[in-house]
Amino acid sequence: MTLLDDHDQVKQEEAANPELEKRAKRQESWRGFFHAAPAYVYLTFFFTLPLLIVYVFSFASRGPTGKPFLEDWNLDSWIKLGDPLVMEIALRSLWLALLNTALCLLIGYPFAYWIATRRSERTRTLLLVAVLIPFWSNFLIRTYAWRMLLDSDGIITQIGEWSGLWGQLLFTPTAVFLGLLYGYLPFVVLPLYAAIERLDWTLVEAGRDLYASGSAAFRKITLPLSKPGIVAGSVLVFIPSLGAYVTPDILGGAKTTLLGNYIVTQFTAARNWPFGSALSGAILIIMLAVTILYFRTDARTI
Amino acid sequence: MTLHQGAAARPWVDRILAINGWLIFAFLYLPIGMVVIFSFSASPNVGRWGGFTLDWYERMLGNEQLMNSLRNSVIVALASTVVSTILGTAAAIALDRYRKWVGRGAFDAVVYLPIIIPDVTMAVMLLLWFTSIGMNLGLGSITLSHIAFNISFVAVVVRARLANMDPFMEEAAADLYASRWQAFRRVTLPLIMPGVLGGALLALTLSLDDVVITSFVQGPGSTTLPVYVFGLIKRSVTPEINAVSTLMMVMSVGLVLASLFFQTRADRRQRQ
Amino acid sequence: MKRLVGIIAVLALVTAACGGSDGDAQALADACEAGEVDGDLNLYNWTEYLPTGPEAEDAGVVDFIAEFEDRYPDVNVVYTQYDSNEAMLAQIDAGASYDLVVPSDYMVSIMKGSDLLVKLNHDAIPGMSNLDPTFANPGYDAGNEYSVPYQWGTTGIGFNYDYLDDSEGISWAAIFEPGEDAEYLGRISFLDDTRETLGAALKYLGYSLNTTDQAELDEASALIKDAKADIAAFDSSSYWTLLTNGDTHVAMGWNGDFLAEYDGISTDDFDAYEQYGYAIPTEGAAAWVDTMAIPMTAEHVCTAHAFIDMVLEPFMGGELTNYNYYASPNLAAQEHIYPDILEWEAVYPSEETMTSLEFFEDLGDFEINYSDAFAQAKS
Numbered sequence: 018m019t020l021l022d023d024h025d026q027v028k029q030e031e032a033a034n035p036e037l038e039k040r041a042k043r044q045e046s047w048r049g050f051f052h053a054a055p056a057y058v059y060l061t062f063f064f065t066l067p068l069l070i071v072y073v074f075s076f077a078s079r080g081p082t083g084k085p086f087l088e089d090w091n092l093d094s095w096i097k098l099g100d101p102l103v104m105e106i107a108l109r110s111l112w113l114a115l116l117n118t119a120l121c122l123l124i125g126y127p128f129a130y131w132i133a134t135r136r137s138e139r140t141r142t143l144l145l146v147a148v149l150i151p152f153w154s155n156f157l158i159r160t161y162a163w164r165m166l167l168d169s170d171g172i173i174t175q176i177g178e179w180s181g182l183w184g185q186l187l188f189t190p191t192a193v194f195l196g197l198l199y200g201y202l203p204f205v206v207l208p209l210y211a212a213i214e215r216l217d218w219t220l221v222e223a224g225r226d227l228y229a230s231g232s233a234a235f236r237k238i239t240l241p242l243s244k245p246g247i248v249a250g251s252v253l254v255f256i257p258s259l260g261a262y263v264t265p266d267i268l269g270g271a272k273t274t275l276l277g278n279y280i281v282t283q284f285t286a287a288r289n290w291p292f293g294s295a296l297s298g299a300i301l302i303i304m305l306a307v308t309i310l311y312f313r314t315d316a317r318t319i
Numbered sequence: 320m321t322l323h324q325g326a327a328a329r330p331w332v333d334r335i336l337a338i339n340g341w342l343i344f345a346f347l348y349l350p351i352g353m354v355v356i357f358s359f360s361a362s363p364n365v366g367r368w369g370g371f372t373l374d375w376y377e378r379m380l381g382n383e384q385l386m387n388s389l390r391n392s393v394i395v396a397l398a399s400t401v402v403s404t405i406l407g408t409a410a411a412i413a414l415d416r417y418r419k420w421v422g423r424g425a426f427d428a429v430v431y432l433p434i435i436i437p438d439v440t441m442a443v444m445l446l447l448w449f450t451s452i453g454m455n456l457g458l459g460s461i462t463l464s465h466i467a468f469n470i471s472f473v474a475v476v477v478r479a480r481l482a483n484m485d486p487f488m489e490e491a492a493a494d495l496y497a498s499r500w501q502a503f504r505r506v507t508l509p510l511i512m513p514g515v516l517g518g519a520l521l522a523l524t525l526s527l528d529d530v531v532i533t534s535f536v537q538g539p540g541s542t543t544l545p546v547y548v549f550g551l552i553k554r555s556v557t558p559e560i561n562a563v564s565t566l567m568m569v570m571s572v573g574l575v576l577a578s579l580f581f582q583t584r585a586d587r588r589q590r591q
Numbered sequence: 592m593k594r595l596v597g598i599i600a601v602l603a604l605v606t607a608a609c610g611g612s613d614g615d616a617q618a619l620a621d622a623c624e625a626g627e628v629d630g631d632l633n634l635y636n637w638t639e640y641l642p643t644g645p646e647a648e649d650a651g652v653v654d655f656i657a658e659f660e661d662r663y664p665d666v667n668v669v670y671t672q673y674d675s676n677e678a679m680l681a682q683i684d685a686g687a688s689y690d691l692v693v694p695s696d697y698m699v700s701i702m703k704g705s706d707l708l709v710k711l712n713h714d715a716i717p718g719m720s721n722l723d724p725t726f727a728n729p730g731y732d733a734g735n736e737y738s739v740p741y742q743w744g745t746t747g748i749g750f751n752y753d754y755l756d757d758s759e760g761i762s763w764a765a766i767f768e769p770g771e772d773a774e775y776l777g778r779i780s781f782l783d784d785t786r787e788t789l790g791a792a793l794k795y796l797g798y799s800l801n802t803t804d805q806a807e808l809d810e811a812s813a814l815i816k817d818a819k820a821d822i823a824a825f826d827s828s829s830y831w832t833l834l835t836n837g838d839t840h841v842a843m844g845w846n847g848d849f850l851a852e853y854d855g856i857s858t859d860d861f862d863a864y865e866q867y868g869y870a871i872p873t874e875g876a877a878a879w880v881d882t883m884a885i886p887m888t889a890e891h892v893c894t895a896h897a898f899i900d901m902v903l904e905p906f907m908g909g910e911l912t913n914y915n916y917y918a919s920p921n922l923a924a925q926e927h928i929y930p931d932i933l934e935w936e937a938v939y940p941s942e943e944t945m946t947s948l949e950f951f952e953d954l955g956d957f958e959i960n961y962s963d964a965f966a967q968a969k970s
Contacts, residue, residue, distance in 0.1 A: 042419070045417055045418075045419070045420070046417070046419055046420040046421065047420070048417060048420075049413050049416070049417025049418075049419070049420030049423065050413070050420040050421050050422070051413075052409045052410070052412050052413035052417065053409065053410050053413035053414070053420070053422075053423075053426055055405075055406050055409060056406040056407065056409060056410035056413075056426075056430070056470050056474070057410075057422065057426055057429075059406060059466065059467070059470065060429055060430070060433075060467065060470060061429075063445070063448070063463055063464070063466070063467040064429065064432065064433060064467050065429060066448065067444035067445055067447065067448035068432075068444055070444060070447050070448050070451055071440070071443065071444045071447060074447060079956075079959075080705070081701060081704055081705050081955065082680060082684050082701060082702070082705045082707070083677075083680075083681075083684070084450075084684050102963060102966060102967055102970065105970050106966070106970055109970070124343070127336055127339050127340075128339065128340055128343050130336065131336040131337060131339065131340040132340070134333075134336075142579075144340075146575065146576075146579070147344065148344075148347065149575075150351075150568070150572055151347050151348060151350075151351045152524070153524060153567070153568055153571030153572060153575070154351060154354065154564050154567060154568045154571075155527075155528060155544070155545055155548060155564055155567060156528050156530070156545070157530060157545060157548050157549055158354060158548060158560060158561075158564045159350050159351070159354075162350035162351070162353050162354050163350050165353065166349065166350060166353060168836065168838050169836060169837045169838050170836060170837070172353075185838075187823075187838065188823045188824050188838075199346070199347070199350070202343075202347070231329055231332065252435075256435045256437075257437065257438075259437065260437025260438060260439055260440070262439075263530070263531070269824075270780075270822070270823055270824025270825060270826065271783050271824060271825040271826065271969075272819060272822070272824065272825060272969060273969060273970065274966045274969040274970045276437075277437065277438075277439050279966060280439045280440070280443065281439055282962060282966065284443060284446075284535075284677075284681055285675060285677035285678050285680075285681060286675070286677045286784075286785045286962055286965075287785075287958070287959055287962035287963075288677065288680070288958060288959075288962075289959055289962070290447075293443060294443065294447070297437075297439065297440035297443050297444065298440075300437060300440060301436060301437075301440055304435055304436070304437070305432075305435070308435055378645060381645070382644060382645060383644065384644060384670065446681070446685055449685065449686075450684075450685040450686060453686065455686065455687075455688065456682070456685060456686065456687045534678075535681075537671075537682075537687075538682075538687045538688070539633035539635065539669055539671050539687060539688060539689050541671075542671055542672075
């Protein structure tokens with residue numbers, strides 16, 4: 018559906034005259050290109066080309082300061098990707114990302130459902146804004162606030178000790194997942210909310226009549242229908258989690274090497290830019306593959 | 320679309336959901352509350368209450384380093400938001416309204432990449448790029464980097480809005496207005512404004528919050544607030560940082576509420 | 592379209608390959624005179640290493656930046672900070688134009704070797720004569736041609752007296768193999784630094800911290816990995832706070848950081864030095880020198896020389912130590928340093944202890960092995 022060319026009149030004229038139709042199509046093509054051109058050029062210069070440079074550098078050799086020498090091209094960096102150390106780090110990051118995504122979905126879904134099922138639109142909007150407000154503060158400060166809440170003088174630790182339920186949580190995996198959940202919750206709540214809010218509730222009502230229990234109606238109707246939201250939410254959480262390292266470092270005590278900080282190390286302490294480039298390049302390819310696969314299966318079910 | 324009477328969950332389920340909801344809100348606001356409350360605490364040790372004071376706000380305003388980085392952050396954020404909103408909106412229109420044009424397929428793919436690419440990778444490739452083309456690192460390089468990832472986010476948000484829109488309004492407009500630009504300005508733009516504003520807001524937030532990319536491509540004197548806080552917060556955590564945080568939150572909330580207010584007013588006027 | 596992209600990519604590569612360092616900075620340096628300034632100063636230093644702003648005020652020490660700007664009213668100091676040598680190196684390598692940087696000893700060797708540093712004009716820095724003769728000809732930079740010593744310090748163990756006793760000296764075992772009965776298990780922190788942490792492990796095992804023997808390196812890496820189970824965190828930038836607020840009771844770290852913290856939390860009623868201490872382990876430890884240097888990317892070379900000269904003044908050198916509690920390589924500064932600092936083993940170790948200290952050296956390509964060993968230990 019084009020913007021302004023789709024008048025019935027014009028269409029009829031075009032149908033009658035194939036010359037006009039062709040010209041209209043060319044005009045449309047030109048206009049589309051024109052709209053996208055500025056962004057296209059910008060992204061080519063500040064995204065596509067830099068991305069290509071990464072791949073080019075990954076085949077270069079390493080200078081004493083770590084910067085690549087554009088000679089002595091080799092596959093060393095790519096071969097190094099097969100190291101058991103790299104595999105270990107990758108698997109750990111993968112595991113963290115999967116767990117985090119599952120956690121976010123588990124906690125985010127009932128929350129999104131509750132918001133989406135409030136009757137007045139005003140309430141729903143206000144609740145959504147209320148979810149977003151904490152994220153307009155600086156991410157680091159939020160994370161450090163958690164660190165303070167969880168350390169030995171922190172409120173949460175004190176509550177835990179007083180109730181006997183838990184000890185010091187700081188620098189444990191629990192703290193890391195708490196921090197990650199906190200950071201990624203909106204990314205899962207927003208798409209879920211969008212999907213649930215748009216549901217055709219007549220179907221749900223019908224389901225309630227058909228099935229004896231509400232939970233069956235939920236499982237068989239609401240849940241499958243909200244699938245696009247689940248898919249979008251999980252992609253929005255999974256992909257960034259793969260590269261996450263700041264939260265695990267701050268709340269987990271930097272005791273694990275994850276993909277994110279392993280890459281940063283190559284550009285700082287390890288002074289091995291070509292390998293860092295190879296790592297970044299490889300991760301991007303994998304993520305792209307995952308995203309494409311995910312959306313393709315999703316499109317099929319819809 | 321509307322929530323029918325019979326489709327509501329059973330009351331006890333609803334109650335559990337509500338309790339769950341409020342618990343999650345408590346979870347979300349706990350650290351924020353702490354940040355705000357302790358910005359008024361007289362004790363230099365964050366975490367121990369020392370009596371009410373506004374000293375930290377005063378100190379914050381007198382801290383030249385801090386104010387400089389705040390100024391840098393705001394400059395970069397505003398500049399990158401404006402540019403990326405314009406480019407991103409145009410891109411969204413191109414993708415949603417025009418089905419066939421040269422390079423559309425490739426563009427569609429490229430536009431989504433900055434969203435899925437990990438921060439670290441983007442930071443690295445931009446640093447390598449600026450080094451390769453011999454560009455000086457500074458506020459300019461930071462702004463250019465922010466625009467690069469913000470275009471995509473704006474485009475996605477605006478495109479979602481466009482997809483939900485009723486195209487008949489615009490067709491009617493075409494009959495009314497002589498030029499395409501007029502039709503755009505008077506009909507399309509107001510209709511997609513919530514999407515554009517949403518995209519701009521997202522871009523602003525992402526730019527203000529960015530640490531990884533900025534720390535890689537910054538240059539002398541171009542430290543932004545998040546990077547400065549990153550350096551400072553690990554060392555001496557004084558409530559000065561809480562004061563800055565609280566201020567930034569108040570500003571952001573104010574911005575959003577203002578835009579929401581204007582938006583509902585515009586919506587109401589449109590409906591009339 | 593593809594062809595266009597290809598051409599642009601090739602152009603970019605060519606530019607990159609052709610991009611070389613500027614010979615201008617060196618020429619400027621050779622012409623500088625003492626006290627001459629040529630524009631603003633882009634200073635790039637470690638966080639909290641230079642007294643300035645409210646922190647200087649709190650500590651009762653002169654504000655170096657304000658002082659410099661007072662002496663040279665036309666000069667504005669732009670102060671940017673970093674928290675690791677490598678982060679600074681990455682920026683300089685990428686062409687960022689800083690006028691003065693503060694690299695550690697081994698980093699000076701690296702930068703020197705890659706022609707990233709300007710050869711200093713000693714005529715413009717008469718204050719060099721104030722330096723302690725021991726620092727006149729350091730191993731990493733003979734004759735101080737490219738750098739001037741700034742502060743020096745040691746890496747050791749900071750601890751809570753309730754949990755460790757140092758009357759007979761402390762061993763690195765306190766953090767690497769505390770034993771099952773140690774009361775502070777789970778309340779230990781290591782530095783999050785490849786060379787430092789591996790170095791400490793190597794010293795504990797009796798090896799040199801500059802070893803290029805893979806077997807020794809692997810042993811150190813395995814030691815850290817095992818010890819990891821009993822630590823709270825790897826931390827290089829807030830470990831002293833973790834110690835004083837009880838999250839840890841024993842921590843690996845730098846002497847100045849610990850001492851400045853102890854001083855900071857002492858009040859009229861509470862003397863932190865009764866509660867917390869610092870010790871250089873008996874097996875030996877790392878000593879390091881931080882220096883001031885001018886990168887080849889600098890624009891205002893003469894101003895940089897003037898700043899270096901100011902820091903070398905006796906009073907300024909003393910204030911520097913009074914602020915960050917690191918030892919000064921400046922002999923003339925000693926009369927301006929607080930007497931208790933001068934007497935401190937922790938800041939100025941005895942001759943005997945000095946012999947067990949080792950300085951880091953750059954290991955070239957073998958650095959990658961170290962970095963992988965550390966990543967391995969942390970995985």
